[in-house]
Amino acid sequence: MSAPPAPSTWQVCASCGSEIPETDPHPRCPRCRGLLELYHQPPAQGGNALRATFDARWGVRRGALASGVWRYCEAVLPTAREHILSYPEGNTPLLASAAVARWAGAPELLLKHEGQNPTGSFKDRGMTVGVTQARRVQARAVACASTGNTAAALAAYAALAGLPALVLVPKGQVALGKLAQALAYGARTLLVRGNFDDCLELADQASERLGAYLLNSVNPFRLEGQKTIVLELLQQLGWEPPDWIVVPAGNLGNTAAFGKALKEGRAWGLIDRAPRLAAVQAEGAAPFAQSFREGFAQRRRVEPHTVATAINIGNPASYERAVRAIRDTDGVVTTVSDDEILEAKAIVDGAGIGCEPASAAALAGARRLIREHVIRPRDRVVAVLTGHVLKDPETVTRYHQELEPRPARANRPIEIEARLAEVERVMGG
Numbered sequence: 114m115s116a117p118p119a120p121s122t123w124q125v126c127a128s129c130g131s132e133i134p135e136t137d138p139h140p141r142c143p144r145c146r147g148l149l150e151l152y153h154q155p156p157a158q159g160g161n162a163l164r165a166t167f168d169a170r171w172g173v174r175r176g177a178l179a180s181g182v183w184r185y186c187e188a189v190l191p192t193a194r195e196h197i198l199s200y201p202e203g204n205t206p207l208l209a210s211a212a213v214a215r216w217a218g219a220p221e222l223l224l225k226h227e228g229q230n231p232t233g234s235f236k237d238r239g240m241t242v243g244v245t246q247a248r249r250v251q252a253r254a255v256a257c258a259s260t261g262n263t264a265a266a267l268a269a270y271a272a273l274a275g276l277p278a279l280v281l282v283p284k285g286q287v288a289l290g291k292l293a294q295a296l297a298y299g300a301r302t303l304l305v306r307g308n309f310d311d312c313l314e315l316a317d318q319a320s321e322r323l324g325a326y327l328l329n330s331v332n333p334f335r336l337e338g339q340k341t342i343v344l345e346l347l348q349q350l351g352w353e354p355p356d357w358i359v360v361p362a363g364n365l366g367n368t369a370a371f372g373k374a375l376k377e378g379r380a381w382g383l384i385d386r387a388p389r390l391a392a393v394q395a396e397g398a399a400p401f402a403q404s405f406r407e408g409f410a411q412r413r414r415v416e417p418h419t420v421a422t423a424i425n426i427g428n429p430a431s432y433e434r435a436v437r438a439i440r441d442t443d444g445v446v447t448t449v450s451d452d453e454i455l456e457a458k459a460i461v462d463g464a465g466i467g468c469e470p471a472s473a474a475a476l477a478g479a480r481r482l483i484r485e486h487v488i489r490p491r492d493r494v495v496a497v498l499t500g501h502v503l504k505d506p507e508t509v510t511r512y513h514q515e516l517e518p519r520p521a522r523a524n525r526p527i528e529i530e531a532r533l534a535e536v537e538r539v540m541g542g
């Protein structure tokens with residue numbers, strides 16, 4: 114008898130180095146509980162042929178290959194085909210806006226709008242792979258901790274799959290649209306009296322105790338899906354990499370996933386050079402930026418406070434993976450204030466594009482890095498807008514109706530009696 118073929122995909126523990134089969138049901142290393150990472154055998158066909166394969170699928174309208182995640186299945190999870198659960202997701206636009214570019218000081222700036230995914234955030238890209246894997250390992254239920262968007266995506270995909278879902282969110286710190294989605298899609302929703310970091314610790318323990326499959330971005334299958342934000346934007350640019358990719362950073366899943374996508378992209382010949390990554394944190398929730406300033410000498414934790422609730426995280430789970438991503442891409446980590454985030458958001462919203470506060474951190478960060486001469490004005494920059502404007506309606510209405518101090522770009526609504534003369538009066542003739 115001949116030996117069985119070597120697996121094309123397997124998992125490796127980043128802490129103890131154990132090699133684990135792809136269909137092992139543990140979201141963490143079963144030996145030491147370290148974070149796992151997926152390894153794929155490089156596709157046999159080489160970069161040119163792989164690009165041609167992806168390009169040939171560009172117009173597919175039905176089935177898994179119509180998804181902006183599964184279009185890249187060779188780079189995501191080549192072995193999952195018959196289990197795939199997809200909306201489809203991805204296929205998000207790469208937008209140019211003169212007003213936004215002018216404000217940032219970067220004429221070549223483009224916005225990759227991940228808010229245009231089915232549940233309104235990039236989380237759908239990770240969740241289609243995560244829930245597909247949950248079906249492969251025959252999970253009885255799925256669970257996550259979340260600042261809101263992961264919960265919304267998990268709830269929706271679990272409902273599509275017919276799996277019970279458990280979400281743990283920090284009470285009072287989740288934007289209204291996200292909480293509404295989790296409830297609407299039918300997830301059992303726990304409002305935890307604590308912050309996101311408390312929720313994640315609890316979800317980690319509870320999922321093991323209850324036998325629910327944990328689908329936070331500690332789960333390496335999530336990151337495989339999120340890599341496709343980078344693959345798709347590269348494809349939209351004709352595989353000509355930009356100089357910079359700028360992304361908001363909270364739990365650091367995206368930063369880690371982007372680094373992996375770029376590393377594999379180069380190793381497999383999809384691209385010949387990697388863009389530099391810029392990860393942007395809110396000043397009040399910036400443990401990764403602090404650690405970057407110290408040359409990543411040690412991992413930092415903080416008590417987080419920012420208006421951008423999606424990235425209100427003090428102890429990011431994918432820290433080590435993200436350090437590697439920043440180092441591998443000669444990347445940078447920066448911070449922006451809540452006022453800068455809200456102003457950037459008003460610019461994106463006012464351009465007719467719209468995004469949630471955490472997403473605007475990417476634009477505010479790009480502007481700051483240009484002002485600091487880290488990004489050159491002529492560089493080709495892609496900023497990733499991670500979530501939809503309707504995710505957080507309360508922050509929008511508060512900003513535009515605030516009295517003291519009145520924000521510079523506030524668009525105050527005006528209350529009137531139901532008379533034409535009133536309309537004429539407020540319109541000033």
Ligand code: F0G
Nearest residue numbers: 259260262263363364365366367499500
């Ligand atoms: N932008 C949005 C809109 C998010 O929802 C998140 C994370 C991020 C950026 C940061 O991405 O964690 O990969 O660094 N939201 C998670 C959640 C934490 O639970 O929805 P990250």
